[in-house]
Amino acid sequence: MDIGALFQIAAVGILVAVLNQVLIRAGREEQAMMISLAGIVLVLFWVIQYVNELFTEVQTLFNL
């Protein structure tokens, strides 16, 4: 797994958290929630291929 992907996920996490706080302070809770959701979906899209690799690895390891 490329270490760059980890840094990218961390950066998106930090920026989404800051954006969330900014929007909550401005009284826009709904948009803040949408931004958090969008961040989660984005990171899930990145991570899903690694999760898939993990499952395949486990399957081959235990001959399932």
Added chain:
Amino acid sequence: MLFRFAGAAAVILGCTGLGFYYAMRDGLRVKELLEFKKALMILASEIEYMRQPLAPACGNIARRTEGTTANFFQNIAANIETAETAYQSWAAAIATAKPTSHLAPEDWEALDGFGKTLGYLDKNMQKSAIGLCIDYIDEKTNQLQTRSDKNKRMYHSLGAISGLIITVVLW
């Protein structure tokens, strides 16, 4: 690699600029509304004390105001002699000024409503129509100033942070 950095800088700067533009938009609208208020107050005094017809009154207003408002009243002063009614030239001036202005459609509706009263009411009625329009502008500017103070910092941070997020996602 150089292109990647240049692209990242362009995206961040572009998004930050967009954030600043959005933060500035309410301020520009307030400025234009206040300029229209000034124009209407001059119009009221032209009607009350100078007893000027609309064409020279609008010409005077155009000279004493600036930006969109000046062009708007200049347009009316130029067209009012040839138009059938005062409202026709007022509506034509609105149609010309709309694309270059920062005013919202509701502001133009209020000004259009005032334009319909132009030219056929007596002095007192005309003054109260101007007063009504000025009241609308006062209320709107108060609302916008409160909203602008609240949203300014949010738009600044929103622009910069969304630029950073796009850069990280595309890196």
